[in-house]
Amino acid sequence: MAAKIGVYLCSGCGIGEVLDPAGLLQVAEDDRRVALVRESDFFCGQDAGLIQGDVTDRVVDAVVLAACSPRFYVKVFDYGPGLPVVRVNLREQVAWCHESGSEDTQMLAEDALRMALARAGGSAVPEPFRLENPSRAILVVGGGLAGLTAALEAARAAYRVILVERENSLGGWLRNVYRCAPLRPPYAESAENPFHLLSREVESHPGIVVYRGASIERTAGGPGQFDVTVRQGERLLKERVGSIIVATGAGAYDPAKLTRLKNLAYGTSPNIIVSSKFEELALRGGGRVARPSDGREVRRAAFIQCAGSRDPEHLPYCSAACCVETLKQAQYLLEPDPDCTVFIYYRDLRANGQYEHFYKKVQEEGAVFIQGEVVHVADRGGSLSVEADDLSLGCRSRVEGLDLVVLATGMIPDVAGGGPEQGALKLDYRQGPELPALKYGFPDSHFICFPYETRRTGIYAAGSVREPMDLVTTLEDAAGAALKAIQCVEMTARGQAVHPRALDVSYPEFNMSRCTQCKRCTEECPFGAINEDAGSNPLPQITRCRRCGTCLGACPERIVSFKDYSVALISSMIKAIEVPDGDEEKLRVLVFACENDAYPALDLAGAAGLKYNAWVRIIPLRCLGSLNPVWIADAMSRGIDGVLLMGCRQGEDYQCHFINGSELARTRIMNVSETLDRMGLEAGRIKMVEVEIIDYTKIPAILDGFADELAALGPNPLKGF
Amino acid sequence: MKTLKGAGAAQPLLYDCGFAREIYALEGGAQLKRCMQCGVCAVSCPSRQEMDYTPRRLFSLIRAGRKEEVLDANTIWVCTSCCTCRVRCPRGIDILGLMHELQFYYLRSWFKVHSRASFQQAFWQELRERGRIGEAGVMLRCWLKEGGLTGAVLKSLEMKGTGLRLLRRGRLRLIPPKIEGLTGLNKIIDKALAQQGYAE
């Protein structure tokens, strides 16, 4: 705990014109932990040395800097891991958005300083959680294109790799593929299947251990110390790895289910086949495709796209790769024999990006593209026909005398229910053995910004197990996942958190003597970081922790604390707020702002010069998921008139960097309203809003609107108690 | 705009690739394969109001092997060679050239005489016989082909007003002189046709 706080009051960037420094000085002087106060208008520039000097001379053991937002000059005001720096946001959140020289603005600034002093005084210096002998090895599960690529790319960076493949040979899906869709710019020519080359390179790489015909029996531990039990036949092998790449790939949509698509007549003729079967025929025939019924060479064929995909009854999504795969398959017929006739039925030809060249090439080779819906496929004595509502002709059309009809079936992730890889990891986690999934069974992640992050720290999904993707995307995806896996082992070895609180060395500690085994922390942790022992006691696995503080917010007994973030610490900040008597008609509104979105939005409102009431007192939280309801009770009993929670968007399109923080906070405040009732307070004193950074223009309406609602309720009756 | 035969009827249109292959074999005909049915040509054509089918639809009919619909349609004949479709075609198809090829194809292989085809033939006859184009000669030849002698007389009477006005202003010569070196010109034309594979 800091005992010699240095307070540095900046008057630059307009702060000095809005605030009276004497009042702030008084606040600092009133706190007996303050060892020294300095003033300047340029701490970030020419006076930066002043603070550094005090730190070097050990005059201070904590710095409270009342200046601009903590979002700026992070490195300038960084004095090493042993010295807490607490920033008081006087620029963006006071001087730039409140009336100059007003009593309310001054009170806001002084409260902000008191809160910062409470925080600095109550924070201890976090010590990184270092494993004794962290493993830097990387486990890759799945030996298909994504797995082989990830393994090789990681090994090329000199990391030891363990590759586990369920089949007896490597290659996955590609083993049954004749040629590949274009892999290199300008993406106009199909490519040789790279799997022989890849698997040979993987098998001969000294840094890669390959277990074929193997599966995982159990995965325990966490990043830096995953203990993986691999079963290979009768043998059980133990491996310790630092991180895991899941590249179990995708499987084809169950052809049996296609029989429900009556129009495609799948199952009624040996010559109506799925695309994987066609690939197999081409591979077996060395490029020549013989039709299944009589082995005759195929001279006339139709390919039907979206067999099962883009269909609410089957796969509502598009399987991404099939259009380009079909283009390639059409070439199998057209290239050796330009007199072959190939029809391709499609809804939208999805040859995105540079694949457009490939599309054009296959057109030039003579494939006939028919846009429309297939209404009927039939086999009459070995001669097949297809009927479709033909968009380009504007009427129904028919093709007869076909030797073969190929249905382009979609892909489903192999971790999803039904796939042969179900149970690929068998995680020894309280929250279940597999990766929590998004819609359709693909692993959950913020798939736009942070695609590799699953909800299990140190376990990264790569390739089509995460979403339907083509080969080019898979190659890149696998390399990226390898970097994430490397990053994870390195950061874990340094005792740092991984994304999104990268570099953070604080971690939650549990005061077990007061635990009541309520299991809230183990259930609510979005990353499954807390296991349970036989007596239902939480067993935190620190290297799995992302440091969001959800456990801290979940615990009714307040036993979870970080060195610099705890229930008591935030409570002390709330207690530092001076609450005027009810008859002064000065509301006090406590705002808990998510530090990732809402807090920057508040900054932006200030930078844009938007004005709002000076009754708000803002406490940034790591995530609203770390909101402990006790803080609301604290605020209410202090006489604060209302509490506003500013979090990010919930639901399917959630934005929370910790998956469901604001959702958890909402549940918690719903429970709090009962408590409020008991205290004789209105539920309307607590409100939650979803705020994105770009919503900064709405900040005044949100804050002033809530103040109006509180004014209508009248002052908190608990004021002065 | 023509409605497709069989469109909406119980019988679906049957794809027959033989005709398409014939067309693909024409000079530049293979470009047609590249068509992605975007429809820019349809909009870009100044004669689109006159056309039975837009070029895009014509190409889809060729692909489907609908020889009769394709050659019965006036599309290839009302093309004014303005080249806009060719300039705009996102697939870079020389649509204009294709139209000309289709015209030749028609004349070579189709048993019917299309009204627009008779104009084409009259144009070439006049050129080969006189070495230049005289409006009166071309039109008379055209009307003779279309309606025989009676038809030509009736049509001439119908157009008499226009003809007289043109005559008064000196824009029309009833019998323009032949050019010198007509034989040479015909040799050039023959050679060009032979080079393109159209020798009789």
Next chain:
Amino acid sequence: MVGGGISGLTAAVEAAEAGFDVLLLEKKPGLGGRVAQLNLYFPKLCSPNCGLEIIFKRLAANSRFRFLTSAEVIAVSGGEGSFEVVVNLKPTFVKENCTGCGRCAEVCPAERPNAFNFGFDRTKAAYLPHRLAFPYRYVIDGEACRGPSCARCTAACPYGAIDLEMEARTLILKAGSVIWAAGWEPYDTARLGNYGGGRYPNVITNMVLERMASPGGPTSGKILRPSDRREPASIAFVQCAGSRDENHLRTCSGVCCLVSLKQAAYVRECCPEARLAMFYIDIRARGFYEDFYARVREGTGIELTKGKPGEIREDPATGNLLVLVENQLNGRVLEENFELVVLAAGMAPSALCAGLPASARDRDGFVSPVLAPGFYAAGCATRPMEVAPAVRSGAAAALRAVQWLGRRGHGR
């Protein structure tokens, strides 16, 4: 790292967190690239600033990360382990000790068209690149600035951060590996004469609509017709404006279908009554984006017409636009009237740059993800892509760029 857009930033932050030293060079005065200009991402319809903010936050605290803005790479030479990168530092006339207080802009008498908003509004010659700028530092537009004879900003700046005499500098930097992430540019729709791009005020590009719809944009988030600043009653989205076209960009840009669908979704929010229509060749909503396509189709009532418009004509009296397109079902040419047309302009690879030999580009102008040992490329410099693959491509390039260090025992 050449380029501070989403793929460059991702490569930088991922490599720095893995423990490698990164120096990022950005041509523009601020980081964030094209995504900083976007209103919302598809399919989540969330603001790109959220993702940028967390990247900036991670970078701001990372001592392994350094960057230079207004820094243009003019040559790259050498090989793995010993590259030499020649950088031209353009003068911004504001030094690094700028605190972002904004006094300079308050007193500046000169104005410039705001390139960030495609010239739809103006800023002072001393300006902040945009509200969420990183670094949060003002710059002065040398062309608009009245120069040392004015110098009001110099007098107003409390921190002596302004140097109107600043000159361009050339730096030679050393790097072990190079990642090229120079990104893309919206295709110049002025070259689409038949669409009236650049000629008709109410024919705008999708990027302009992004800025317009952004709460921080030139119209504070309102969708207004440029000609009369009125809310349009009908909007047409014209796909493949330059893409999939032998005369312009021969590739499909891969993202424009989804961009237009996204725009339809947010336009529907602010113009609930407007008629929305989209003209396309194929709707290329691959993978999970199909869900989004279905959601927008049903949720916005957008009219979807298969067919590429051949022409757009303006009625000079009203500024309204006639879109000519073939209805493929019956072969008729439709002539539809709209008050605003949004061209889905394609992604062109960023212009030729001396730092990269022309031979490194493929026939579309994109560069291979692996240019040479130690020299890699990421993001839209390699092929047209949306944000999610650009992020992954950044991470992939970062891995390749650190492999040689790994082999030398880095970190162990």
